[in-house]
Amino acid sequence: ESTAELEAAVARVATLKAQFESTKELFEKTGSVSREELDALELEYTLAKAEEDRLRIEEERQRIEYEMAQEGLDKRILKSPITGILVRYFVKKGESCEPQQPLVQVVDVSKARLICTVEEPLGRTFKKGQRIDMEIRTGHASIPKKGTIVFASPVVDPASGLLELKAEFEHADLEVR
Secondary structure, eight states: OOOHHHHHHHHHHHHHHHHHHHHHHHHHHTOOSOHHHHHHHHHHHHHHHHHHHHHHHHHHHHHHHHHHHHHHHHHTSOOOSSOOEEEEESSOTTOOOOTTOOOEEEEOOSEEEEEEEEEHHHHTTOOTTOEEEEEEEETTEEEEEEEEEEEEEEEEOTTTOEEEEEEEEEOTTOOOO
């Protein structure tokens, strides 16, 4: 990120260019400056310009190397496609893993899903997309929630006579586990 060396080279080139041009003008108009002095100043200016070009190329090379290193690092950083909470690690830090092997479990807790079974006559009254009021027991208290039916089973369990329902509700407050 430091450009001090390049900035110094640019300033040196600008100074030497001004000196060279004024010395050249003196040489051509008055002859008060020797040819050797003019050639030495021209050589110094040319070398300074070459050093500036070298530093610009070096800056570009360092930028490219930095971007390559950043890409390599990005490939080694695990990024979740969802916002959530890490609830389980399948691999410890430093362990190797195979492609397609799960590494962590991330849970999005902003929405929650209630899965329950109800008696068949009551279950028939629920339809997918229907808004419902729920009361969810947590310990000794009941928490009222508003949700939406996302699944109402079309099949009744023959052994129990119950029908499965799934409802989603907002869960930003994290009151329900």
